Amino acid sequence: MEKLLENQVALVTGASSGIGYGVARSLAEAGAAVVLNYHSHAEAAEKLADEIVQGGGAALAVQADVSDPAQVEHLFDACRERFETVDIVIANSGVQKDAAFADMTLEDWQTVLATNLTGQFLSAQAAVKEFRRRGPRAISKALGKIICMSSVHEVIPWAGHVNYAASKGGIQMFMKSLAQEVAPERIRVNSIAPGAIRTPINKDAWDTETALKKLLQLIPYGRVGEAEDIGKAAVWLASDESDYVVGTTLFVDGGMTLYPGFADNG
Ligand code: NAI
Ligand code: BGC
Numbered sequence: 001m002e003k004l005l006e007n008q009v010a011l012v013t014g015a016s017s018g019i020g021y022g023v024a025r026s027l028a029e030a031g032a033a034v035v036l037n038y039h040s041h042a043e044a045a046e047k048l049a050d051e052i053v054q055g056g057g058a059a060l061a062v063q064a065d066v067s068d069p070a071q072v073e074h075l076f077d078a079c080r081e082r083f084e085t086v087d088i089v090i091a092n093s094g095v096q097k098d099a100a101f102a103d104m105t106l107e108d109w110q111t112v113l114a115t116n117l118t119g120q121f122l123s124a125q126a127a128v129k130e131f132r133r134r135g136p137r138a139i140s141k142a143l144g145k146i147i148c149m150s151s152v153h154e155v156i157p158w159a160g161h162v163n164y165a166a167s168k169g170g171i172q173m174f175m176k177s178l179a180q181e182v183a184p185e186r187i188r189v190n191s192i193a194p195g196a197i198r199t200p201i202n203k204d205a206w207d208t209e210t211a212l213k214k215l216l217q218l219i220p221y222g223r224v225g226e227a228e229d230i231g232k233a234a235v236w237l238a239s240d241e242s243d244y245v246v247g248t249t250l251f252v253d254g255g256m257t258l259y260p261g262f263a264d265n266g
Pocket of ligand 1: 067
C-alpha cells in the first residue's frame, strides 16, 4: 500500500511525550523518516526512535531547547547530517504555567511565550531557510510544509491562563502572516488546533472522575481526544492530499469551539 509520506523527512519538536510523541509515530507509520526533538525525557524519545527503526522505519532523537536559537540551529544541522534535509516541520513544543493574573510572575509569562511562540518562530525560520537551500524535491508538490501546533485557545479566551492563551492567539497571526509570505514559493504553512487531548499537560483535567465529567461538558462529541487523533490530522496536512490547504487552522477538538454552552437554547 502506498504510504502518504514515503521518502519525506519530518521533524517534530517536543516529541518525547503527548501530542508530539503521537504525531511522530503517525508520521513514521505514513512512511516519513522522523527526527524526534526532545527537551527533557531523552529515554522516551530514544525508545520511540528505536521502535520506529525496529518497525523498518528511520528515526533519530535529538535534544534541543526550541527557545534557544543556537540549539534550534543544532537541531536542523542534525536533520541535515542524518537525512540530508527536512520536508515537514511540526512546531509542537509547548508548556503551560498557569496562574491567576495578578499572581502570574514575569518568569511564567516569559517562559510560556519563549517556548510556545518564539520556539515556533525559530523552528519555522530554520525550516524556511532549509527548504530554500535545498530547493524542490520530487517527493512532494510543495517545497516544504510547516505545521504549527496551536490550540482551541487561539480563539477561546482562558481565564487563569493569559500567558498560554496569548501565545496561542499569537500563533494564529504568526501562522497566517508567514503562510501569506511564503506561499508563492510553494511552502505550505498551516496550524492544527487541538481541543482537550489526553496528555501530561492537562492531566488534572481528565485523571479524576469529577474532573473528567466537568471537562466532557465542554466537548459536544463526548470524549477526550487522543494523540492519535492529532497524528492522523498531521499526516493529512503534511501530505499532498492537502496540497491546496494554505494558511488554515484545522480544529481537531470534538466540537469544543462550537460554544457548547449554547446547545440547550443558550
Ligand atoms: P506535553 O507536556 O506532553 O508535551 C509538551 C512537549 O513540549 C514535551 O515533549 C516537552 O518536553 C516539550 N517542550 C517543552 N519545553 C520545550 C522546549 N523549551 N524545547 C523543546 N521542547 C520543549 O503536552 P502536549 O499536550 O503533548 O502538548 C503539545 C503541544 O500541543 C503544545 O504546544 C500544547 O500547547 C498543544 N496543545 C495541547 C492540548 C492538549 O489538550 N493536550 C490541546 C491544544 C494544544
Ligand atoms: C491546553 C489543555 C486544555 C485544552 C482544552 C490546550 O491548549 O493545553 O490544557 O485541556 O487546550 O482546553
